[in-house]
Amino acid sequence: MSSLIKGTTLSNTEVRTEAKAAREPQPYWNPYLAGLGLGLVLLAAFVIMGRGLGASGAFSSLVAVGVDAVAPAHANANDFYAEYIGDGTKSPLKDWLVFEVLGVFVGGFISGLFANRVTKVVERGPNISSAGRLTFAFIGGGLMGIGAKLARGCTSGQALTGGALFNVGSWAFMMMVFGGAYAAAYFVRRQWQ
Amino acid sequence: MNAPFFKYGLFGDDVSLVIAFIIGIGFGFFLERAGFGSSKKLAAQFYFTDLTVFKVMFTGIITAMVGVYYLSAIGFVDLSLVYLTPTFLLPQVVGGLILGVGFVVGGYCPGTSCVAASTGRIDGMVYLLGVIFGIFVFGEAFPLVSNFYVSTPMGQITLPQISGLPYGLLVFLVVLMALGGFAGAEWVEKKMAAKKAGA
Numbered sequence: 496m497s498s499l500i501k502g503t504t505l506s507n508t509e510v511r512t513e514a515k516a517a518r519e520p521q522p523y524w525n526p527y528l529a530g531l532g533l534g535l536v537l538l539a540a541f542v543i544m545g546r547g548l549g550a551s552g553a554f555s556s557l558v559a560v561g562v563d564a565v566a567p568a569h570a571n572a573n574d575f576y577a578e579y580i581g582d583g584t585k586s587p588l589k590d591w592l593v594f595e596v597l598g599v600f601v602g603g604f605i606s607g608l609f610a611n612r613v614t615k616v617v618e619r620g621p622n623i624s625s626a627g628r629l630t631f632a633f634i635g636g637g638l639m640g641i642g643a644k645l646a647r648g649c650t651s652g653q654a655l656t657g658g659a660l661f662n663v664g665s666w667a668f669m670m671m672v673f674g675g676a677y678a679a680a681y682f683v684r685r686q687w688q
Numbered sequence: 689m690n691a692p693f694f695k696y697g698l699f700g701d702d703v704s705l706v707i708a709f710i711i712g713i714g715f716g717f718f719l720e721r722a723g724f725g726s727s728k729k730l731a732a733q734f735y736f737t738d739l740t741v742f743k744v745m746f747t748g749i750i751t752a753m754v755g756v757y758y759l760s761a762i763g764f765v766d767l768s769l770v771y772l773t774p775t776f777l778l779p780q781v782v783g784g785l786i787l788g789v790g791f792v793v794g795g796y797c798p799g800t801s802c803v804a805a806s807t808g809r810i811d812g813m814v815y816l817l818g819v820i821f822g823i824f825v826f827g828e829a830f831p832l833v834s835n836f837y838v839s840t841p842m843g844q845i846t847l848p849q850i851s852g853l854p855y856g857l858l859v860f861l862v863v864l865m866a867l868g869g870f871a872g873a874e875w876v877e878k879k880m881a882a883k884k885a886g887a
Contacts, residue, residue, distance in 0.1 A: 526743035529722035534751020536714040541756050543707055545692030546771045548715055550799035558823045575830035594705045596802060598712020603803030606720035615808040618727045629814045635794015636815040638786050640822020646783025647773055650797035657773055659752035661846040664775030668784040675788020680734035683793050687731045
């Protein structure tokens with residue numbers, strides 16, 4: 496703009512630079528403000544629904560439905576799957592957490608879009624290849640899946656929700672999450688630093 | 689006493705799914721705003737360079753905790769109708785440890801990986817596939833671990849119940865603890881930044 500005011504026209508390079516600057520990712524919100532927002536969403540869930548937030552449960556429904564489709568007898572003989580499949584009176588995917596998690600995808604995308612943060616990228620430290628990072632991501636996700644099921648919930652359902660309700664198991668869980676992560680951090684530092 | 693609305697029959701199951709979707713949008717929005725669509729930012733928590741995870745998580749916890757306490761104290765929310773996951777101490781301790789390791793190895797937790805995936809992070813998408821695979825492994829192994837899964841049952845129990853301390857006092861203590869934690873986190877971040885600048 497300043498160059499226009501001075502009466503000169505923008506060169507092509509200048510136009511490109513300005514357009515690029517407009518698409519720069521915006522800074523993240525102040526963590527306390529984002530946390531306040533998160534807490535109010537959780538409070539809304541308590542007041543409106545009488546339950547908290549979750550994430551891993553939705554994927555359990557998905558897995559149970561998948562196993563049920565491939566091997567129904569096997570799925571129904573397993574108490575874990577059977578609980579998610581239900582008694583057949585309604586679709587297991589017509590579930591509160593499934594719809595909530597669909598919303599999480601949409602809400603994240605909306606936020607990212609307005610802040611210019613939607614980018615196809617493999618996030619990794621400078622000392623690891625993309626393939627290496629993706630291998631770690633898969634292994635970490637796998638551990639997370641197992642841990643979340645053993646603990647009856649993940650960071651959303653246990654730490655956040657149970658934390659706010661003083662749930663004894665949730666507080667024990669939360670300490671262990673931080674403990675486990677700090678204990679393992681040294682061994683995977685090359686992935687991040 | 690008129691909340692939780694759903695428990696008082698203000699709307700049915702179908703409407704609850706619409707509400708689930710809207711609440712999810714809010715959840716995902718604030719997760720992304722906090723920077724939790726980025727595995728590097730999340731993992732930095734565990735190297736003390738960026739303690740946003742702690743700050744956001746505990747601000748969220750104390751906000752909802754104070755809110756629900758206040759709304760229950762004035763008689764608006766019946767806290768006994770808010771679902772509490774039953775405690776099975778040992779499996780939750782072991783599950784928490786495994787999950788913590790998965791957090792720093794994979795760079796996300798399930799909720800944050802959804803936000804990462806929807807904003808284009810390929811590591812977030814692969815992580816989600818890992819979560820699905822992990823749940824499948826757990827499901828297949830369930831007959832073997834089912835005894836451990838239901839061990840050390842304590843029922844639906846809260847810290848005020850187990851400690852005998854008044855609910856309000858514990859809310860106050862947790863808020864104090866969080867505020868102290870925030871001050872500590874800011875101090876640690878400054879120290880780490882100075883160390884990095886000096887190195």
